[in-house]
Amino acid sequence: MIASMTGFARQDTEAEGQSLVWELRTVNHRYLELRIQLPDALRALETEVRALLQQSLGRGKVDAVLRLESPGEEAVVRFDxxxxxxxxxxxxxxxxxxxxxxxxxxxxxxTWPGILQRDMALDADALRPAVLSGLEGAVADLRAMRAAEGEVLRQTLETRLDAYSERVRQLRDRRAAILEEQRERLRTRIAELDLTLDPQRLEQEVALLAQRLDVDEELDRLDGHIAATREILDRDEPVGRRLDFLMQEFNREANTLGSKSHDLETTRVAMEMKVLTEQMREQVQNIE
Incomplete structure (x- = not known):
């Protein structure tokens, strides 16, 4: 199941008279970028926190913030x-x-760094289990949210792929009609010039024209890209980079179809393909 790179999670944990509040925010990014903010007294736990996040998330820009809140009226705020x-x-x-x-x-x-000393007496070793447990809970909630949004993205991409398949079918169905239109256009042009052309020579010209207009390879590759995209969407792993590469291939084939177009209908379908490609690319940019 694919996952979105956008998400938010909050987890509260009580330990050693402290309220530990984890907040995780993620947005799309080409790689996994972690920005971790821990209270000064818990800096020693950053390596474990970073390792846990790296094991749990594949891509995205992640802001992981741990706040300490002393509950009750006896909470004291110290300063240096x-x-x-x-x-x-x-x-x-x-x-x-x-x-x-x-x-x-x-x-x-x-608000100047180092002035407030609320956590000067904290025992990092005593709080370690609660800190990591709270982070695991926040990560689980974050992954669930990203998975839910990823399912929406998958359905959107499936809809676009169905539309793409329909455009490919339209172009295949029009191949014979396009060739006949070009044959008639060539005959009309010859008649207008009052030329006499051997029927065999005419068919040779039509064959050369058909070769220049042949888009079978492009349509076959598009069918392959569509099938590959559907297969990738069913993988249980981060697939955003693979999909991003496929979007480039979709765009390349659509451009080639447009350059080989000699009629308005084919041009229109090629343009619709480019629009669909751009719509899919925008969705893929947010997939882990």
């Missing part, structure tokens, strides 16, 4: 007075160099 004083001193020195500098509030000071 030494860093705070040094920061205030630096701000005053810079302010003297400026004209009408922006006013800095206490809240601005507290």
């Amino acid at each position: 007075p030494v860093r705070a004083k040094a920061l205030i001193t630096t701000i005053r020195e810079i302010d003297q160099m400026m004209v009408n500098g922006a006013r800095v509030s206490a809240l601005d000071i507290l």
